[in-house]
Amino acid sequence: MGKIKSGRKAAGDYPVGRMIASQLRHPGVMVPLLGIPALGVYGVTQGWTRPLIGAGVLVTVLAVWALVWRVSFRNQVVYRVKAWYRRWFRYAPRWWFWMGRLGLSVTDEMTGWILRPRILKVRSTGCIDSVLLDLPLGVRTDQVMQAVPDLRHAAKARRVAVRELEPGQVWVDFFTADPLRKTILPALHPVRLNVRDLDGLVLGYCEDGTPWRLKVVGRHVFVCGVSGAGKSSVLWSLLWALAPYIKAGLVVVHGIDPKGGMELDFGRELFDRYEADDYEAMAEMLEQDADYLDDRTKLLRGKARTFTASRETPFVLIVIDELMQLTVLLPGPEGRRLSARIEVALGRLLGKGRAPGFAVFATSLLVTKDVVTWRELFSTKIAMRLDNEAQVEMALGEGARDLGAECDRIPESLPGVAYVLQEGKREPVRVRAAYMSDDAIRDMATTYGLRGAIEPVDSVTLINPNTVDGEVVESGEAA
Numbered sequence: 064m065g066k067i068k069s070g071r072k073a074a075g076d077y078p079v080g081r082m083i084a085s086q087l088r089h090p091g092v093m094v095p096l097l098g099i100p101a102l103g104v105y106g107v108t109q110g111w112t113r114p115l116i117g118a119g120v121l122v123t124v125l126a127v128w129a130l131v132w133r134v135s136f137r138n139q140v141v142y143r144v145k146a147w148y149r150r151w152f153r154y155a156p157r158w159w160f161w162m163g164r165l166g167l168s169v170t171d172e173m174t175g176w177i178l179r180p181r182i183l184k185v186r187s188t189g190c191i192d193s194v195l196l197d198l199p200l201g202v203r204t205d206q207v208m209q210a211v212p213d214l215r216h217a218a219k220a221r222r223v224a225v226r227e228l229e230p231g232q233v234w235v236d237f238f239t240a241d242p243l244r245k246t247i248l249p250a251l252h253p254v255r256l257n258v259r260d261l262d263g264l265v266l267g268y269c270e271d272g273t274p275w276r277l278k279v280v281g282r283h284v285f286v287c288g289v290s291g292a293g294k295s296s297v298l299w300s301l302l303w304a305l306a307p308y309i310k311a312g313l314v315v316v317h318g319i320d321p322k323g324g325m326e327l328d329f330g331r332e333l334f335d336r337y338e339a340d341d342y343e344a345m346a347e348m349l350e351q352d353a354d355y356l357d358d359r360t361k362l363l364r365g366k367a368r369t370f371t372a373s374r375e376t377p378f379v380l381i382v383i384d385e386l387m388q389l390t391v392l393l394p395g396p397e398g399r400r401l402s403a404r405i406e407v408a409l410g411r412l413l414g415k416g417r418a419p420g421f422a423v424f425a426t427s428l429l430v431t432k433d434v435v436t437w438r439e440l441f442s443t444k445i446a447m448r449l450d451n452e453a454q455v456e457m458a459l460g461e462g463a464r465d466l467g468a469e470c471d472r473i474p475e476s477l478p479g480v481a482y483v484l485q486e487g488k489r490e491p492v493r494v495r496a497a498y499m500s501d502d503a504i505r506d507m508a509t510t511y512g513l514r515g516a517i518e519p520v521d522s523v524t525l526i527n528p529n530t531v532d533g534e535v536v537e538s539g540e541a542a
């Protein structure tokens with residue numbers, strides 16, 4: 064009969080002695096550790112002058128580096144030392160044990176050896192440890208994905224995500240701290256405008272602390288989330304990023320607010336065309352935009368394959384705040400007729416809008432097919448807080464929830480947080496949009512709105528939005 068374990072042993076304590084012994088066999092940990100006693104021996108036998116001079120030079124170089132090139136010092140020194148420490152003192156000693164416990168091991172039938180995923184590399188930043196694993200034949204990526212909840216508990220991580228690098232190798236990301244916990248201020252505008260920057264407008268921050276860049280030119284964007292999820296912060300962050308381009312006449316925004324102007328009215332002056340009350344006029348606006356798109360396509364045909372915004376052919380962004388109001392909630396037979404017209408016009412815009420420089424930005428509370436008929440035609444989907452896993456899959460596509468898009472777990476206390484699928488990446492990225500208060504939106508609208516004459520591109524005045532009580536607050540890392 065097997066022994067019954069109780070107390071700490073029942074929870075599964077680590078075979079500490081064996082773990083330490085196995086670590087000490089690796090040069091990655093032994094060489095740096097042996098260096099210190101070796102230096103001591105050298106000092107005692109040969110004198111301390113040289114070691115002390117060497118240490119002084121090293122400290123001075125590091126101090127100057129840290130003071131003058133802060134970011135490079137952080138990336139090249141701090142994060143590397145952290146990765147080394149995490150690899151050898153946190154993950155490596157426990158890894159063999161964890162893999163065995165989670166069933167990620169296979170036994171070779173010829174030799175009887177037990178094979179488990181092996182750590183190849185560890186990368187660390189301020190908030191993530193990424194562990195690259197080499198999977199033995201017989202352990203698959205989806206098995207590692209299934210072990211994510213257990214790995215999260217084992218590593219006491221806030222979130223764990225798995226992404227395949229190549230067959231047989233996967234990255235396991237342990238998210239330790241959350242840089243998105245605090246409200247993010249809008250990014251400063253660039254000093255000089257460059258239409259190429261429209262390919263990566265900064266809307267907030269990603270979970271790894273890097274800026275969240277959204278491409279709108281050539282993309283249709285769909286934002287969904289329950290009431291209070293912070294959909295409007297994505298919209299206003301985008302309009303903030305576009306504001307100098309609007310002022311310069313390179314971008315034109317058409318706004319439709321079927322909720323009677325409750326949202327878009329704050330930034331009324333930014334919109335070249337705007338409808339908030341008359342549904343017929345909204346349908347007409349979308350139809351005219353679709354006609355304008357056809358004309359633009361003819362104009363550009365044979366001239367350029369990729370669109371570049373200019374004063375003559377500005378980039379046109381059509382903003383619809385709450386699509387649901389237009390597609391399913393218009394009352395009576397007349398409402399249904401209008402909805403049908405709106406669907407057709409939207410289909411025309413979404414099906415063709417990329418090359419001629421048109422994009423649709425729509426938000427919605429629900430993601431079902433009856434609400435968003437043309438869901439697949441939106442190339443960028445941003446999913447904020449949602450009610451359940453099924454909604455997540457509908458919003459971001461099948462399998463997105465398993466790949467880490469835990470929209471149903473975004474707490475109410477974190478409005479503005481979303482998961483987004485980025486170009487070229489299979490795994491969703493967790494982001495948070497910057498937040499603009501109603502007053503900041505009004506200020507933006509009066510400063511960059513269309514009432515004033517369009518300014519020469521070179522002389523766009525840059526205003527810092529991050530002013531609290533008259534004091535300028537620097538924006539950089541997520542605050």
Ligand SMILES: Nc1ncnc2c1ncn2[C@@H]1O[C@H](COP(=O)(O)OP(=O)(O)OP(=O)(O)O)[C@@H](O)[C@H]1O
Pocket residue numbers: 246247288289290291292293294295296428478479480495496497498
């Ligand atoms: N990015 C953000 N950072 C911090 N707080 C935010 C952010 N976005 C929204 N909030 C806060 O959450 C509240 C609700 O957000 P918001 O109105 O944008 O949600 P919504 O999804 O547009 O809701 P609804 O569909 O009801 O209009 C805001 O009043 C604001 O206080």
